Amino acid sequence: MTTTKPEPHTAAVPQLSPGHADTPVRVAVVDDHEMFRAGVIATLQPHFRIVGQAADVEGSVAMIADTQPDVVLLDVHVPGGEGGGGAEILMRSRALAPASVFLALSVSDSPQDVGSVIRAGARGYVTKTITGEDLISSIKQVNEGYAVFSPKLAGFVLSAFQGAPLAEDTGAPARDEELDRLSAREQEVMRLIARGYTYKEVAAELFISIKTVETHVSSVLRKLQLSNRTELTRWAADRRIV
Amino acid sequence: MAPAKLPLMRPKRGRWLTGVCKGVSLHLGVSVVWVRLAFLAAACLWGTGVVAYLFLWIFTPVGDPVEAARRQTRDATTEAPLSRGNAAFPTGPAHAPDDADTADEDNARSPDAGSQETVVDALRRAPKPALVASVGMVLLMLAVVMSYAHHQELILPLLFGISGLLVAWARYDAREGQMPTMVGGIALIFLAYAAYVINVMYADWGSDPLSLIAAGLAMLIGVGLAIVPWANAMIRSLAAERAMKEREEERADMTAHLHDGVLQTLALIQLHAKEPDTVFTLARGQERELREWLYQTRSTSDRSVNAGLKQIAAAIEDEHGKPIDVVTVGDARPSAQTDALLDATRQALVNAVTHGGEPVSVYCEAGETQVEVFVRDHGDGFDMDAVPADRLGIRESIIGRVRRRGGTVEVVSRPDWGTEVRMRIPITGDTPHTAAAPNTNAGQRQSDPAA
Secondary structure (H helix, E strand, O other): OOOEOOOHHHHHOOOOOOOOOOOOOEEEEEOOOHHHHHHHHHHHOOOOEEEEEEOOHHHHHHHHHHHOOOEEEEEOOOOOOOOOHHHHHHHHHHHHOOOOEEEEEEOOOOHHHHHHHHHHOOOEEEEOOOOHHHHHHHHHHHHOOOOEEOHHHHHHHHHHHOOOOOEOOOOOOOHHHHHOOOEHHHHHHHHHHHOOOOHHHHHHHHOOOHHHHHHHHHHHHHHHHHOOOOOHHHHHHHOOOO | OOOOOOOOOEOOOOOOOOOHHHHHHHHHOOOHHHHHHHHHHHHHOOOHHHHHHHHHHHHOOEOOHHHHHHHHHHHHHHOOOOOOOOOOOOOOHHHHHHHOOOOOHHHHHOOOOOOOOOHHHHHHHOOHHHHHHHHHHHHHHHHHHHHHOOOHHHHHHHHHHHHHHHHHHHOOOOOOOHHHHHHHHHHHHHHHHHHHHHHHHHHHOOOOHHHHHHHHHHHHHHHHHHHHHHHHHHHHHHHHHHHHHHHHHHHHHHHHHHHHHHHHHHHHHHHOOOOHHHHHHHHHHHHHHHHHHHHOOOOOOOOOHHHHHHHHHHHHHHHHOOOEEEEEEOOOOOOHHHHHHHHHHHHHHHHHHHHOOOOEEEEEEEOOOEEEEEEEEOOOOOOHHHOOOOOHHHHHHHHHHHHHOOOEEEEEEEOOOEEEEEEEEEOOOOOOOOOOOOOOOHHHHOOOOOO
8 A cells, every 4th residue: 555665766677686796685675663664774775775665464465566676574563464464465475576585574572473474484583673784684694595593583493393303314204204303403503593693603613604504594494484393383382482 | 265164154145045054055065955955854854944944043143154264264373462563453343344244234234243133134135035935835834734733722822922932033133122022022922822721711611721731831931932032132242241341451451551661661761861871771671571561471480490581681681781682492490400500690691791792692491401501792702711710700600600500611702702601500300310311302391381
């Protein structure tokens, strides 16, 4: 509804594949809180090209389909639609804008909210208390195709997978079972992130490259999204974690 | 996408009489023709079908089952109180018109949209040929019954009695006015009884007291049936009242909380607008408290490891005005070990916020056999060996405390990296020496955190 484009000339810009080296990342902001949206846009403006913003579900879906942003900064609690909020926007716009990736940004840190957007396909989850600098690097990271984990989210993942046996890297267990487990390395990475390490520090600590850390993190995210443990989110919620 | 099984509801479209058959057929996934035939066949078995039909009519709500199923699956994902963001929260079913039943002005008008309809409404909605046919069938059945039973004296009471019941039920589920219709219905039923008694008295008095008693019983049953709509309305209004009261209480609770916490803090922040430190402390404390209130289930135990850790972090945050990120995984019962660990954590956090740099984070993972706590800051770091021997902050308050309880402490500090205090302590619970056992059923053990 309130789809506005602060930079009307972007229509003339040819569509480029996401992650293209020297073009600015095209970012869309979805948030129903107008002041917050304005603040985020002001923070991101020098670093990215803001191609659209919206405040409700219908408007967001239309805006995303229309502008095909590289990264959508997605609030979890958005009015409209069928009440599904950010997760609903994600579901509906994935078909319309297959190249866009989503970074969830919410003031909430309840396991239900985190779980719903992650399982709907968000590439990361950051809370609104994040610093501008961190937000910028998070956006860059998801644009490059990697997942973004805040310490809180890493804690949530560890809780959700706690009690599951570790996947043996050499053995070849059934495909489904594999999804329910984290490899020892993945768990190590998650634990360091939960301890407040940056990706760079995790890489240095484990003597691996940042790219490897990002790969581990992305595969954890994939497991979280695909894990056939349907009670995953509920499990975490019941134990009052995150 | 509709689930495999639709709920039992009477749809408004495609009905012949009141939609019972159509609803049943949708619910069971059987062709509606078969359902109707089954009801007709059952009706011939001493009227079983008719009774069943009436019961289903009364107890099946009106509505579109497909739509209801869709809404149900949707509700499951959005029942979290905050899942609507700033959107208006539905205060009762009044929001129905905006998504589901816009086409249906009847529903939009009545507050209980989608669940009930009065007999009058049902009759108005039923196709007229079906009505004529069913009235004809009822008359036919009456005629058949009458011709077999040679009881002319029954005709008048029966007519009275049936019309009495009809009157009583005519306003079933109407918003109000059950009382007068009920009284009218009961009066008619009394009339029926009186007519019968007078009839019998004139025919041959006292010859058959049993028939009088039977008639009295029939009247009682009739009166009972006539009361049902009124009782139903009573129960419904009671339930509505209770729900309203609960909503009110919740609202009052929330208002009180917002008033005590958020509004006061905001006022304080306005007063101290010129003092960034105070503003920061106030905002941070209020945020933490509100977050806890909104997203966490209340009444965590006082001194479970998680709760204790959060309390400590909050206190230090308030004292020093620096934010601390707390992440916890799992939980453990309090014991001498965990208390020592928490005390050491407090000291480590104090060190981190006074000497280290932001961000400061504390991570706690409670497993089956041990609890680990990591306190990390991003300051300049320091040389552990260079700390003078008389400084006891780290040596005694952290390392000594944990070691005395059988734990280990590791302090890692590097320039331009910061400092991390890593503390591990074994839990001697019901399984003292199973450190080697695989960590497979941590989930079960955690299922009852110290209450």
